[in-house]
Amino acid sequence: MKTHHILMAAVLSLTACSKNLEPYNGKSDKTALETPEDLQTATYGVYAGLVDRKYTKNLNQLGEYPGDDVALSGATGDQVFYTYTYTHFPGMGNTEQFWQGAYKVIYSANAIIEKITDGTSAQLDQLKGENLYLRAMAHFDLVRLFGRPYLQGNGNNPGVVIKDNTRDDRPARSSVKAVYDFVISDLQKAAALMTMNKNAAFASKEVAEALLARVYLYMGDNANALKYAEKVISSNRYHLMATQPYKTYFRVVPEENPETIFAIRHTVADDRGKDAIGSMYYNDPVTQSTGWGEVYASVAFVKLLDKYPEDVRHSFIEPQRDGNGNMLKRNQTPIYYINKYNWQEGIANLSSPVILRLAEVYLVRAEANAKLGNDAAAIADVNLIRSRAGLSGNALYTTGNLKGHATVLEVVLEERRLELAFEAHRPYDLFRNNLPMVRAYPGFHGNNQYDLTIQPNDPQVINYIPERETGLNPNLTQNP
Structure with missing residues (x-):
């Protein structure tokens, strides 16, 4: 590891506790934010708030476990x-x-944003832009979990609380549309302020633009989703990892990965062992001592992947077999370990969860083009991702041969499923496209362990506002 990475790890671990940046209803030590050096140190503390398990572990589990790529x-x-x-x-x-962790990040970012006047210096503009990005990302993650998909009601359903200040108040929930508008405004300003090309552990102009592409896609603004995806791609700051190294993509630290746009950097000091994201997906097959290994790749996902045995994305799945080659099972559920959150720097459960990467941006562009009727362009991007996965010839699509799919959009959504599996995209992709989540495979789904269907308008598609928060803030209405 390079020296500056060691220094960053030390700063992150120190600033997480040395700055009194409390949740949004607390009091901040604003006297610690007087110099550019103070503001830089405090910004490291905001990033450290993402590393906190309240944010990063729950972000993955709340976003991935409701899907059909996994089996409990x-x-x-x-x-x-x-x-x-x-x-x-x-x-x-x-x-x-998660609610508490996200609003702590937001409060901490607000304390810094309030201290910086635009145009004071390039350094301070950069720091303000980074905090605007972090504030926007946290709001977007919250509204996805606690507010209904944008296209249900055109954003008029209840969203979450918008906090753009450090006041000790009790705001009501804003609409989903208002939250999206706020996120977009923050990201656009962040992109304009940031001029430094920092590595993927930090925000930069292209990080803001990549999240903008995703936000616009989620709200059905395909023209703007296409626009911002193309901005990121044409920046030439990132490129798809080659096929062979891609097999171990998620073991590479983000600042050394050419495809990663933004990741929540976890250092060796941040290893949480059996409390890490990967501990539920994986348990070292040799020692059987590194994790719980209770959530596996679903049989439905594995069958989809197995259509093309040469697909290198098989590398992220580890089927467990006995000495005779028979699949091992737990409660009749075949054990397909998932290793996307394991073995960074050789440590079983260490991982820096990838939030944005170039493959997703290509697939955002593909989905936007499919919905705009640009079928050939959409297929070209899908084939780019498939080619990187080691597929060629008859495994690639043409506009005249969609291989049994009814539409180009179906092709794109299936490729998103294959490429972005276990990265907390699948439930959002289904429900925002008004599609049901269907589990017709072994797993502990509830009363029926082989069949569960959740419609996109089901009340349980989103989470309840935490009971503790509605008790503290009487202005918070509960989800039905």
Whole structure:
């Protein structure tokens, strides 16, 4: 590891506790934010807020476990059981933790944003832009989890609380549309302010633009989704990792990965062992001591991947077999370990979760083009991703041969499923496109362990506002 990476790790670990940046209803130590050096140190602290398990672990589990790419293999004492089985309730600890963690990031960012006047210096503009990005990302993650998909009601459903200040107040929830508008405004300003090309552990202009592309796609503004995806691609700052190294993509630290746009950097000091994201997906097959290994790739996902045995994305799945080659099972659920969150720097459960990467940006562009009727352009981007996965010839699509799919959009959504599996995209992709989530495979789905369908308008598609928060803030209305 390079020297500046070691220094960054030290700063992150120190600033996480040395600055009194409390959740949004606390009091900040604003006297610690007087110099550019103070503001830089405090900004490291905001990034450290993402590393906190309240944010990063729950972000993945709340976003991935409701999908059909994973199979919970049995009852578990972890509250992700309720997330997976769509039996949410207001007192869930994981939603309360995420709400608190996200608003702590937002409050901390606000404390810095309020101290910086635009145009004071390029350094301070950069720091303000980074904090605007972090504030926007946290709001977007919140509204995806607690507000209905944008296109249900055109954004008029209740969203989350917008906090753009450090006042100790009790705001009501804003609409989904208002939250999206706020996120877009923050990201656009962030992109304009940031002029430094920092590595993928930090925000930069292209990081803001990549998130803008995703936000616009989610709200059905395909023209702007296309516009911002092309900005990121044409910047030439990133390129797809080559096929062979891609097999271990997620073991590479983000600042050394040419495809990663933004990741939540975890250093060796941030290893959480069995409390890490990867611990539920994986357990070292040799020692059987590194994780819980209770959530596997679903049989439905594996069958889709197996259509093309040469697809190198098989590298992210580790089927467990006995000495005779038979699949091992837990409670009748085949054990397909997932390793996307394991073995960074050789440590079993260490991972820097990737939030934005170039492959997703290509697929945002593909989906936007498919919805705009630009079929050939959409297919070209899908084939680019498939080619990188080691596929060629008959494994690629043409506009005249969609291989059984009814539309180009179906092709794109299936490729998103294959490429972005386990990265907390799939449930959002289904429900924002008004598609049901169908589990017709073994897993502990609830009363029926082989068949569960959740329609996109189901109330349990989104989470309840945490009970603790509605108790503290009487202006917060609850989701039905």
